[in-house]
Amino acid sequence: MGIIEILLLPFVFIMWLLSTLFGAFIALLVLLTTLWAFFDARERGRSGCLVSLLVFFLLWPLGLILWIVLRPPRAYR
Numbered sequence: 001m002g003i004i005e006i007l008l009l010p011f012v013f014i015m016w017l018l019s020t021l022f023g024a025f026i027a028l029l030v031l032l033t034t035l036w037a038f039f040d041a042r043e044r045g046r047s048g049c050l051v052s053l054l055v056f057f058l059l060w061p062l063g064l065i066l067w068i069v070l071r072p073p074r075a076y077r
Helices: 003-043 048-057 060-070
Strands: none
Touching: 003 048, 003 060, 048 060
């Protein structure tokens, strides 16, 4: 190994760590918003499974925005 590779090792490790943490954060955000859409749909009288699948598979942020915009009024009991 040359001197440049040795000097870059800490930088490479930090970038790997940051990218891994960012990926984990995005995965957790997708999971939590999909769960929120599931429970929100059930609360509004819609199929929670269908809505959460649509939110997840419609290119995640687009599906979530569509659900927020197009969701029906709250079903009061």
